[in-house]
Amino acid sequence: MAGYAPHMTSFWSTDAVLPTRLPLSDDIEVDTVVIGAGLVGLTSALLLAERGRAVAVLEARRVGAVTTGASSAKISLLQGTRAQAIANRHGTRALSRYVAANRAGFDWLLEFCAAHEISAQRVPAITYAQQPRESAAVRAEFEATRAVGLPTQLVDELDVPFPAYGGVRLPEQAQVDPVAVLAAMAADVEANGAQIFESTRAHRLRHEGERVVVTTDNGQVTASNAIVATGSPVFDRRGLAARLVPERSYLAAFDVPGQVPEEMFLSAGSPTRSLRWAPTETGRVLLVGGSGHVVGRADGEARHVADLLNWANRWFPGAELLDRWSAQDYHPIGELPYVGPVGPGGDRVRCATGFAKWGMTNGVAAALTLVGRITGTPPEWARVYDTWRPGVVGTLRAGAEANATVAWHLSSGWLHAVEGGPSLPPREGEGRVERHGLHPTAVCTVDGRTDAVSPVCPHLWGIVNWNDAEKTWDCPLHGSRFAPDGSVLEGPATAPLSPREL
Numbered sequence: 439m440a441g442y443a444p445h446m447t448s449f450w451s452t453d454a455v456l457p458t459r460l461p462l463s464d465d466i467e468v469d470t471v472v473i474g475a476g477l478v479g480l481t482s483a484l485l486l487a488e489r490g491r492a493v494a495v496l497e498a499r500r501v502g503a504v505t506t507g508a509s510s511a512k513i514s515l516l517q518g519t520r521a522q523a524i525a526n527r528h529g530t531r532a533l534s535r536y537v538a539a540n541r542a543g544f545d546w547l548l549e550f551c552a553a554h555e556i557s558a559q560r561v562p563a564i565t566y567a568q569q570p571r572e573s574a575a576v577r578a579e580f581e582a583t584r585a586v587g588l589p590t591q592l593v594d595e596l597d598v599p600f601p602a603y604g605g606v607r608l609p610e611q612a613q614v615d616p617v618a619v620l621a622a623m624a625a626d627v628e629a630n631g632a633q634i635f636e637s638t639r640a641h642r643l644r645h646e647g648e649r650v651v652v653t654t655d656n657g658q659v660t661a662s663n664a665i666v667a668t669g670s671p672v673f674d675r676r677g678l679a680a681r682l683v684p685e686r687s688y689l690a691a692f693d694v695p696g697q698v699p700e701e702m703f704l705s706a707g708s709p710t711r712s713l714r715w716a717p718t719e720t721g722r723v724l725l726v727g728g729s730g731h732v733v734g735r736a737d738g739e740a741r742h743v744a745d746l747l748n749w750a751n752r753w754f755p756g757a758e759l760l761d762r763w764s765a766q767d768y769h770p771i772g773e774l775p776y777v778g779p780v781g782p783g784g785d786r787v788r789c790a791t792g793f794a795k796w797g798m799t800n801g802v803a804a805a806l807t808l809v810g811r812i813t814g815t816p817p818e819w820a821r822v823y824d825t826w827r828p829g830v831v832g833t834l835r836a837g838a839e840a841n842a843t844v845a846w847h848l849s850s851g852w853l854h855a856v857e858g859g860p861s862l863p864p865r866e867g868e869g870r871v872e873r874h875g876l877h878p879t880a881v882c883t884v885d886g887r888t889d890a891v892s893p894v895c896p897h898l899w900g901i902v903n904w905n906d907a908e909k910t911w912d913c914p915l916h917g918s919r920f921a922p923d924g925s926v927l928e929g930p931a932t933a934p935l936s937p938r939e940l
């Protein structure tokens with residue numbers, strides 16, 4: 439199957455030169471197989487390799503190809519309105535542990551950057567009210583963060599060109615280039631004797647006695663432990679996907695005439711507006727993010743992109759667009775991330791997920807937890823990532839709502855799929871689900887080529903929707919995304935959409 443490059447690459451990836459790594463080509467045996475070369479996978483691999491463990495990393499695409507390489511990469515203990523959400527659901531003690539976990543991730547990551555001469559700019563983080571009605575959330579965030587000892591301050595006036603009605607501020611946070619971090623980490627992983635295989639998608643995982651066997655197209659890896667660091671966990675035998683809402687957001691980088699705001703900003707309400715800057719040889723570039731939605735459930739993704747670009751152009755007149763891209767992360771319905779077994783009763787296969795767009799610190803803390811559990815020395819705060827109990831989804835209101843919505847999309851996708859479609863191929867950049875004989879078929883035309891594939895997501899049989907901003911097929915159930923030719927881009931699916939004859 440010919441591979442399509444995704445249509446938008448992140449500002450960080452545009453000029454980054456990362457060595458290409460060969461795919462797995464044989465059967466191998468290691469102590470731990472790590473699936474996924476994002477921040478969680480590479481940090482875990484590095485920690486294990488430094489302890490002398492034999493490690494292999496399997497990456498379906500390239501190092502950093504998915505969420506980490508497209509992240510805003512703010513490294514912050516003030517995380518929008520997460521503190522109040524966690525304290526309201528789990529109480530102040532759990533929030534304290536969450537902050538301790540994130541502080542450990544923060545410290546580890548900044549030490550890594552310092553040791554590898556990766557520039558990390560120390561700047562304040564601000565959660566701000568973009569409308570007067572968001573002031574209550576700002577105040578609540580101040581109180582929740584203060585209650586667990588973070589030195590946040592309330593600020594009435596913000597020196598920004600866009601509407602802002604005060605905010606809560608935490609000094610001395612940080613921002614980095616996430617691709618630079620991953621590039622250095624991957625090199626360090628290899629320098630410590632571990633192997634990274636790119637273009638190697640893990641398709642199956644099975645247990646053989648005390649061992650775990652992971653199957654790919656070109657060989658298998660046998661190991662004592664597996665770390666599933668794939669964002670949304672693949673090989674999910676606990677129904678973890680039902681506790682995650684996949685959220686896609688848009689980002690853009692601008693050359694701005696005049697001053698770029700010094701701090702990192704995140705709005706307290708919707709539509710989300712996230713700002714930070716990045717240093718370049720010619721000056722500071724402004725990064726703006728937001729306008730998110732649940733994956734596969736937008737009424738036109740291109741409109742979300744336009745909304746974000748219009749906002750930036752309105753408040754930063756003359757801003758010149760350099761790059762635009764998008765990415766997704768997984769919001770846990772129970773508010774806390776999860777680090778633990780992928781299947782019931784099996785401690786050999788663990789995953790980390792549910793970072794709610796705060797994976798730079800949570801992701802490193804998750805890796806410290808995963809490795810601590812494998813080596814028998816988990817950090818004291820690690821139990822904050824233990825809270826997901828089997829069977830609890832239906833008892834949470836957010837879980838019941840999320841799953842009712844998934845069920846609605848499951849049935850409505852099938853209904854729309856069989857409505858019958860016109861016979862002319864879609865126009866350039868368009869895609870639709872049609873009926874061809876008895877089979878619903880997803881047809882699209884991109885770069886002059888028309889492809890037809892099954893619209894049924896192999897993860898849990900949702901019907902994919904066309905993403906008109908990125909020219910991809912996106913599943914509205916659990917966030918799997920596919921290229922026009924059906925190959926997997928991201929999400930919990932491990933198999934492509936099967937090809938169809940037109």
Ligand SMILES: Cc1cc2nc3c(=O)[nH]c(=O)nc-3n(C[C@H](O)[C@H](O)[C@H](O)COP(=O)(O)OP(=O)(O)OC[C@H]3O[C@@H](n4cnc5c(N)ncnc54)[C@H](O)[C@@H]3O)c2cc1C
Binds near residue numbers: 506640667668
């Ligand atoms: C728009 C946006 C902005 C964000 N901004 C911030 C921020 O400012 N600060 C912050 O702290 N967090 C932020 N985040 C969140 C943070 O970037 C993520 O939580 C974090 O990068 C997740 O890392 P990961 O290693 O879990 O996943 P990823 O980086 O997605 O890595 C997973 C890897 O697994 C691979 N993979 C998947 N399936 C398979 C398979 N079957 N076999 C082999 N490999 C596989 C993928 O190809 C991928 O490379 C943001 C997220 C988004 C979406």
